[in-house]
Amino acid sequence: MQKKLYTIGYSGFKIDNFINTLKEHNINIVIDVRSVPYSQYNVDYNKEYLEKILQYNNIYYRNYATEFGARQENKIYYPNGYLDFELFAKSKQFQTGIQKLEKTMQKNYKFILMCSEKDPIRCHRTILVSRAFYNLGYQVIHLLTDKKELTQADIEESLLNKYFPDRFQINMFSENLSNEEYINLAYKEQNKLIGYSIMEEL
Template sequence: MNKIWTIGHSNHSYEQFLNLLRQADITAVADVRSSPFSRHQSQFNKDILRRELRLDKIDYAFLGDELGGRPKRDDLYCEGVADYEKMAKTPDFKQGLERVIKGCAKYRIALLCSEHDPIDCHRCLLVGRALSARGFAINHILFDGKQKTQTDIEAELLRASKSNRADFFPEEQMASAYRDRAKKVAFSKINRPSSDTPPASTEQEFANR
């Protein structure tokens, strides 16, 4: 089975980030941030990151226009929150997936976003889910270098979801669990309730989606 990795740069130094990539033998990074810049972590600004990675023999491609978590179209929002299920059906998203899939024939690819925890990020809830459905094994590189599979994440989603009902088919439970999580963490045009507001240390991460 073909594998694809994901990683969040969080507040790593470039050296820490590079070490995580090398531990997983990553040879190409696909940047899926809608806005590939960080006010507080400038080492992950697109042009700087591309240059540094290429010096370290890792290819870089920006796919935020196709696979980013912050859609430009108003019809891709539901009550002000980015709707991942609608986004996954757009031609641009499907084209972005095909670019990643094609790249897997040559590279070991890591999808890059900013959040350190994949369960809080569209790289997992949107892109990872879509690639998993296409038969790819998805491994999420965590802050400490350990990895979680998409299957591990789905088990967490089910435990946290209210969709574990006997009258739901398993696929309906899973879809509902993804939907529940996306409503809490997807990019929002409106102010969320305080319980859903990210901690101060990750506010910039959410802005970079």
């Protein structure tokens, strides 16, 4: 059986609907990938309250800001002024997060990566974190409002169509890339668009 994980952006979900969606998919652990686990506009998703209501519904809460957060303190991961997802994905802390969740899954827990952004293609949970699991052979399902779903394969197709809409046209003047090479470049471009930026100290 193929390993499976889910992701969700809570924007657009009222808390009761959010909980029901988790239950419908038998989720028993929420992995919060926000660097700052608080919301000014959706206070139901502030860490302490969210953890409490999840616990009431027999769902565990874990914050993985260190392992998977979009805002990392170490400036080594910002070579171009924004968080380089590929570079950070090779870090010890990121890989430790992957390994911890893989061990958790082996104990028959079903987890979901949670952030605030409603559209998965615009969130680091998809372009950074779930990509890593997808490359390890996991089936990745992004849960949307109105019971809609997208897979990581759907995301990759959208990225390709966004950045390389003419990739199937034969071009005699440039090197033809493989589909995998196009996908890697598309992820890089999306990383530039959504990666957290820092201002260098003067």
